[in-house]
Amino acid sequence: MRTHPGIKVNVPFIAVDWGTTNRRAYLIEDGHIAQTERDDMGVLAVKPGEFPGHVARLRARLGNHPIVMAGMVGSNRGWLDAGYVGCPSTLEALAAKVVRPERDVAIVPGVCVDAQGRADVMRGEEVQLLGAVAAGLAPPDALLCQPGTHNKWAVMKAGAILDFATAMTGEMFALLKAHALIGSEMTGDVDAGASFREGVEASGQDDLLSALFGVRAAAVLGRRASGEAAAYVSGLLIGSDCRARIDRPGQQVHLLADGLLASLYTVAIELVGGQAVVVDSHAAFVAGITHIRNLMP
Structure with a gap:
């Protein structure tokens, strides 16, 4: 307990x-x-x-x-x-x-x-x-990230949610894999290894839509090994997501995640110049809803 x-x-x-x-x-x-x-x-x-x-x-x-x-x-x-x-x-x-x-x-x-x-x-x-x-x-003034199908980035000020933005990062990955031209190339497991890191780095070098089509071109020309495209695309999407929110070197991001998502976002945040602090999301939920229970009229 x-x-x-x-x-x-x-x-x-x-x-x-x-x-x-x-x-x-x-x-x-x-x-x-x-x-x-x-x-x-x-x-x-x-x-x-x-x-x-x-x-x-x-x-x-x-x-x-x-x-x-x-x-x-x-x-x-x-x-x-x-x-x-x-x-x-x-x-x-x-x-x-x-x-x-x-x-x-x-x-x-x-x-x-x-x-x-x-x-x-x-x-x-x-x-x-x-x-x-x-x-x-997490501190009362902080940038918090909650990865998922619809990823949340929240700016906390004096303990309140001052503002937030949602990115369709996880859903976009699923849509590309299921329906896009590059979907047939998106085989293999997604992990925080070399292909994922390559995708994160590429997310800062080219526009996202062009980089995504490049997955098809790389396959046709034999530039990327079979089974690496899924991790690369994940890196492109998550890297783009993180670059849109991290606006200064060393910016701290409190990451409400565990398992694979925590690993992927930690790597991406650090590659784009931020600092990831992993937070137990289940503990955070229980703390929040318990406080709400105590405050309810």
Whole structure:
């Protein structure tokens, strides 16, 4: 069991990070993770009207406790649209705007940017971003990155989400592999090795669209070995993503990731001149949603 700094909880509750394709639930007791489970019952796997039954089954396994949820469960594709809180956004603002689809069940709203000429949204990531700062895992003024299908870059100021941007990095990789001309070349595993690093370096030397077509040309001319293109394309995309956000040498990026994504983004951030600090994203989520639970009216 883990205890999270700055958290005081007297009443056990169940925290749920309910995304599009996956769901993770935590039983929280006195600031500790007493039990956790993960499955593939994301909101797309739940039919309309079935959410109460899924919640009842979670309680049967984890205990008959209040539940606080975040993520796509609060979207227009989820149980109930919880709306958005504008930037700058804080844990207090999120707690004040939770919605309750039934007794002892609360859904945390998302966060949005709605400015002239630019709009952006997130659901679930806001709990991790704010939780990382609240738990002391990241400083109150920081650049945070949460890699994924839709990668989030958040500027934190005085502990609040001041601004953020979403990059379709992971989705673009999947689309290229499945549908693009270069998809047939994108074989082999993606890792943080030489081909990935070559892609990151190339992302600063040419425009992205031209560099992507170069994957096809390299294959036709025998310039790149079979099985290396997927890692190279990943390097191109992630390198471009990082270059768009890191604007000074040595800039520190707190990275909410683990496993392969943590390795890939750490390498890319450092190759483009930044400094990566890996943060436990699960610990950040639990810290954030526990603070929200304590602040809820």
